Amino acid sequence: xxxWLTYVLSAWVACELAALVGLRGARRYVGVATVGSVLxxxxxxxxxxxxxxxxxxxxxxxxxxxxxxxxxxxGLVSSFxxxxxxxxxxxxxxxxxxxxxxxxxxxxxxxxGELMLFPFSFGQFSxxxxxxxxxxxxxxxxxxxxxxLCARLAHARSAGPRRRRHRGL
Amino acid sequence: xxRAWPQLILLVSILSLCLYSQHEYGRRHSSIPEIEEEPDRFxxxxxxxxxxxxNVTVAQGTSFALAVMGDAIPAFYDRPIRLKDGDHxxxxxxxxxxxxxxxxxxxxxxxxxxxxxxxxAVGLVVLLCTFLRDWRFERLEWRRRIx
Numbered sequence: 001x002x003x004w005l006t007y008v009l010s011a012w013v014a015c016e017l018a019a020l021v022g023l024r025g026a027r028r029y030v031g032v033a034t035v036g037s038v039l040x041x042x043x044x045x046x047x048x049x050x051x052x053x054x055x056x057x058x059x060x061x062x063x064x065x066x067x068x069x070x071x072x073x074x075g076l077v078s079s080f081x082x083x084x085x086x087x088x089x090x091x092x093x094x095x096x097x098x099x100x101x102x103x104x105x106x107x108x109x110x111x112x113g114e115l116m117l118f119p120f121s122f123g124q125f126s127x128x129x130x131x132x133x134x135x136x137x138x139x140x141x142x143x144x145x146x147x148x149l150c151a152r153l154a155h156a157r158s159a160g161p162r163r164r165r166h167r168g169l
Numbered sequence: 170x171x172r173a174w175p176q177l178i179l180l181v182s183i184l185s186l187c188l189y190s191q192h193e194y195g196r197r198h199s200s201i202p203e204i205e206e207e208p209d210r211f212x213x214x215x216x217x218x219x220x221x222x223x224n225v226t227v228a229q230g231t232s233f234a235l236a237v238m239g240d241a242i243p244a245f246y247d248r249p250i251r252l253k254d255g256d257h258x259x260x261x262x263x264x265x266x267x268x269x270x271x272x273x274x275x276x277x278x279x280x281x282x283x284x285x286x287x288x289x290a291v292g293l294v295v296l297l298c299t300f301l302r303d304w305r306f307e308r309l310e311w312r313r314r315i316x
Contacts, residue, residue: 003285004292012299028313031300038296051238058238059195063186072186076179079172081304081311108259108277119189122197133279138288 002103002130002137004038009138009145010103011037011096016148029092032081036074036096040065040104065104066118070097103137106130201240208266216271219259225252235260235271246273257282 011033018026046061063069074097078090105114106129113124130136204211220237231246235258244260252258262273279285304311 003288004290005288005295006292008292008296008299028303031303034296034299038292047238054239056200057191059198060187060191062190062194063183066186069183069186072179072183076176076183079176079179080309082313083172083310085313119186122194131277131279133281133285135284 001041001044001107001132002134004041006103006137006141007037007096007100008034009141010099013141013144013148014095014099015092016152025088026092029088032078032089033092033096033099035077036093037100039073039077039093039097040070040100042073062115063118066115067097067101068118070101073097106137107132201237201242204242204264204266205269208269211264211266214264214266215262216264217259217261220257222252222256222258223254225254225256227252242271243269244271244273246276250276250278252278 012030015026015030015033043058043061043065046057046064050056050058064073071094074093075090078086078093081089101114105116105125106127107113108126108128108131113126115122116125117123199211204216218235218237220235222233223236223241225231225233227249230248231250231252233244233246233252234241235244244262246260257279259277259279260271260273261275262271264271303314305314306312
């Protein structure tokens, strides 16, 4: 997996771009999108449980990092939000999950591979472009993140103090 | 209470997938103790895992013990590489369990795992700041701070 900063920045960039193309309220859900972007890594808690607690639930936890399983977890987590926000929260959390899975899909094949078709197939798929310790994902997402952040700061400065209540990072 | 049923359905669905995976994925993937228990079954079987290299010896080839989540398996790579004790590696190879070792065919040494963890910690801080700035937990649900 790439580092969590890559996932979080990717979720933020996606929300910013969505806001730029006119999707209303995209910036309001940056927080939930970032949560969604690390949600499939719940599975890592089970790795720690095995390594340090000697309780082997790794096979049990595998669905949490699959597209279907992670979307169901996003649905469950969303249900603990204010009822009036439920749809928006779920949509942006699911977008965060999709971003995570898209990044993991780029990893090297014998570094894992995504169970994209689970539970119908246990076949693992990956593009095999990047090793999980590579800085490349962070560099790729860091450039648009820096550009968007500079644009936001410049816009906030030119708009004056009244505009500074916009949501975002 | 009105939300209890959808939550229950989602929880049962997730647990069903997990139980299915425990059965099926567990059948397809074996842990090191399982492999060592049945050497005949795991002779000439492909193996892929990620862990730490221990007791590294580099001569004409590289031999080491691959430690994965508390268990270890002897491994041999037929070329000398710059592998240090404690390096985090990912290996792909063929099991020769009748002789009791893993023949590594492909291998990647992770260069900077602490950097990965450090960046993840920064990501976690950014995530918490962003999320908790917008949301607060009140009366058993997350509500927007500024509606």
